[in-house]
Amino acid sequence: MKFNTKTRYGLRTMLELANNVGNDEVIFQKDIAENQAVSVKYLDQIIAALKKAGLVVNVGGKKSGYKLNKPPEDISVYDIYTAFEDDLAIIDCLLHGGHCPKGSKCSLKGYWLGLNQVIRSNMEGTNLRDLLQKQL
Amino acid sequence: MKFNTKTRYGLRTMLELANNVGNDEVIFQKDIAENQAVSVKYLDQIIAALKKAGLVVNVGGKKSGYKLNKPPEDISVYDIYTAFEDDLAIIDCLLHGGHCPKGSKCSLKGYWLGLNQVIRSNMEGTNLRDLLQKQL
């Protein structure tokens, strides 16, 4: 039961961009990588995923920089998680198409589903604005 | 973000034993393995972990069977989880001794810690009695 580094670095990256909202300074991959103590090449992949998910945009092409694609309060932790992973499924049989060998006789599915929902709700209910305020 | 099979099979095993409380029937590893659609050899390891954690006992030695070591309401999902894993830590830096390269400047640790606590509380707050009632 761990979150992977991409989700963690991705969230840190998004928070760094959120901190910058209102400024017109550009933020380069390079600078973010340095701040986060991650190689530029690895952050490269992380930002690519965030971009693909529509969470960040590159303004002005090359030699320019990144910014959030929405206001911080409209980006949840879960949005960032799903930029790197499928929908949360703490056990496989919760996924669409997944099923366990016990089939409908599995009396635990209800419990796992509830826990899954608790986690997901927490992540959906926390946005970048909340996280910015927490760090004050 | 997945629970592993040992925790899942372990929980199912415990629920099976909990269903048996009050009966004096013996339950063999062999029978549990068959019910759970798992090999005897693999369940072997799972039961060994549950036993080591003090959650089940073998009554009567060989050619005997297993039962819960405590009443179902005194065994939480988290007890079963920790029979197979260390204390829950959804990111490494939450563990004793763990630290991230950002050190004290990490403004996200508070968020992760909160989410970790939400998950743990759910697991600690759910016991085998609750799960038995859910399956009715």
Add this chain to the structure above:
DNA sequence: ATTTATCCTACTAAAATGGTAGGATAAGTA
């Protein structure tokens, strides 16, 4: 023309996962 930051794909070492395998031990059975 050159620099350099983004973009894109492939590869890889190490660790975790989900088991299998082999055999020792001890209790019940014939």
Add this chain to the structure above:
DNA sequence: TACTTATCCTACCATTTTAGTAGGATAAAT
């Protein structure tokens, strides 16, 4: 007493996932 069989215990292993590295193409600014 000999035999069966269920528990107990340790080692091993194939596959997948994780956490990156590497190489180079592209395009904008200088």
